[in-house]
Amino acid sequence: MECDSIIQLMKAHYKPCVMLDGALILSHINVLNRNIREIYIRAITRLLEASEKNRAPVIGFIDTTMPRDITLMIHFLFDLKKSKLSDTHLFSHLLWGERTAAFLCDRDDRRGEEARSVLDNYGKLRDQIAFFYMRVSNGLPVRVEFPAWMYEEGMVDKIADIIRAECVIRSNYPDILMRAHEAAVIKMNEHDLFYGMLDNFCKAHGIRINKSAKNFHKMINR
Numbered sequence: 001m002e003c004d005s006i007i008q009l010m011k012a013h014y015k016p017c018v019m020l021d022g023a024l025i026l027s028h029i030n031v032l033n034r035n036i037r038e039i040y041i042r043a044i045t046r047l048l049e050a051s052e053k054n055r056a057p058v059i060g061f062i063d064t065t066m067p068r069d070i071t072l073m074i075h076f077l078f079d080l081k082k083s084k085l086s087d088t089h090l091f092s093h094l095l096w097g098e099r100t101a102a103f104l105c106d107r108d109d110r111r112g113e114e115a116r117s118v119l120d121n122y123g124k125l126r127d128q129i130a131f132f133y134m135r136v137s138n139g140l141p142v143r144v145e146f147p148a149w150m151y152e153e154g155m156v157d158k159i160a161d162i163i164r165a166e167c168v169i170r171s172n173y174p175d176i177l178m179r180a181h182e183a184a185v186i187k188m189n190e191h192d193l194f195y196g197m198l199d200n201f202c203k204a205h206g207i208r209i210n211k212s213a214k215n216f217h218k219m220i221n222r
Contacts, residue, residue, distance in 0.1 A: 003043040010056040017057045017162065021177045024048070024060040024129050024145040027109045027118050041121045048125050052149050059159055060145035061174055067143065069107055069131075088140040091133045097164050099134040100141075102156050104148060132156070134163060137172030 006018055029040045051058040066086040075082055091100055104127060110117050119126045128148040133141040146159055166174035202208070
């Protein structure tokens with residue numbers, strides 16, 4: 001639903017810049033069942049295709065991240081001993097606003113030798129996700145992901161400038177994402193309304209709510 005709304009936005013407006021609170025490389029879906037994984041894959045690939053077709057920038061902002069794309073690349077290139085060191089620790093020396101070079105992601109997150117990586121399911125977009133790391137707070141650098149076509153069109157510095165401008169307002173987090181979070185918060189009266197509707201629906205259709213669900217309902221209404 002979120003991706004569909006963004007695609008409609010891309011069609012309705014001239015080259016809008018979209019920032020997502022999260023990754024474009026959905027490694028976390030590897031633990032989900034196949035049907036759910038396919039829903040995620042269809043949504044993200046449709047979004048990436050629409051981004052390229054409409055030349056509408058999409059930026060994935062990942063605040064807390066421990067990927068190992070760069071450390072594993074160094075391991076293979078120089079035949080080093082494997083470690084659990086994450087990429088963000090490699091770039092902890094960055095000053096505020098500084099970023100790394102842009103990289104093209106080729107992540108191998110397979111869960112078993114015969115399994116497919118998440119990117120393998122992206123089809124023609126498999127090798128079309130780029131990223132860089134950037135410091136915007138006193139903590140570890142954040143990761144920023146974007147479609148490779150943006151790199152090819154020389155937009156990497158513009159992406160970094162957008163991140164800097166957004167994080168200056170909130171000191172360490174994009175203001176536009178914080179505003180989105182604030183708008184999406186479900187208030188207590190909305191909780192009550194939803195669970196009241198759910199309770200009425202279940203009663204009308206003869207659906208029994210188990211005891212734990214009822215207790216949860218009561219807790220929400222306190």
